[in-house]
Amino acid sequence: MNTVVEVIDEHTLASRVAELGEELSAQYEGLYPVLVGVMYGSIVFMADLCRSMSCDVEIDFLALNRFGEGGKVRIAFDTSVDLTNRHVILVEDIVDTGLTLTAVRALLATRSPASLVTVTLVDKSPRRLVEVPVEYRGFEVGDEFLLGYGLDWEGHYRHLPSMWAVMDLGEFSRDPEMLGRLALGTPGDSVQL
Numbered sequence: 001m002n003t004v005v006e007v008i009d010e011h012t013l014a015s016r017v018a019e020l021g022e023e024l025s026a027q028y029e030g031l032y033p034v035l036v037g038v039m040y041g042s043i044v045f046m047a048d049l050c051r052s053m054s055c056d057v058e059i060d061f062l063a064l065n066r067f068g069e070g071g072k073v074r075i076a077f078d079t080s081v082d083l084t085n086r087h088v089i090l091v092e093d094i095v096d097t098g099l100t101l102t103a104v105r106a107l108l109a110t111r112s113p114a115s116l117v118t119v120t121l122v123d124k125s126p127r128r129l130v131e132v133p134v135e136y137r138g139f140e141v142g143d144e145f146l147l148g149y150g151l152d153w154e155g156h157y158r159h160l161p162s163m164w165a166v167m168d169l170g171e172f173s174r175d176p177e178m179l180g181r182l183a184l185g186t187p188g189d190s191v192q193l
Contacts, residue, residue: 021052
């Protein structure tokens with residue numbers, strides 16, 4: 001079995017993000033929506049998404065922390081834009097169980113937006129614990145641990161232009177530099193694929 005496998009190449013990512021940008025542009029033409037990116041994973045996706053949109057947009061961010069045994073979500077860095085009567089497009093890198101997205105959508109809904117939708121690059125719908133609206137999605141995937149294009153391993157590999165699945169997490173955790181050697185051609189020992 002391969003330890004890491006490229007699952008979505010750079011061209012496929014760019015093409016799908018451009019399609020999402022076109023869909024959102026058609027929906028929000030003349031409305032000046034606010035894209036709210038959930039840091040840090042959404043930054044790469046959001047940068048490409050907003051550049052692919054033909055309508056004027058405003059950009060803002062928020063960052064979350066999890067704490068406690070229940071994984072409660074707390075705002076570490078909040079939006080600075082007043083969202084009252086604004087069309088808000090929440091930009092996520094990945095939607096998994098739905099718990100975090102439910103909390104963020106509930107928080108943003110208290111700010112009286114004119115509308116609120118979510119666009120995610122990756123939707124792991126088979127792992128959903130709570131139903132939450134995801135109006136726009138780039139890719140639906142299973143239970144793979146993904147890296148690249150904003151998704152990270154302990155802060156590493158967000159910058160990769162394609163997306164990789166870790167097929168053997170134990171092996172990868174013993175040698176996480178293997179992805180750099182493979183994806184970036186960085187020097188090192190031979191890579192077990």
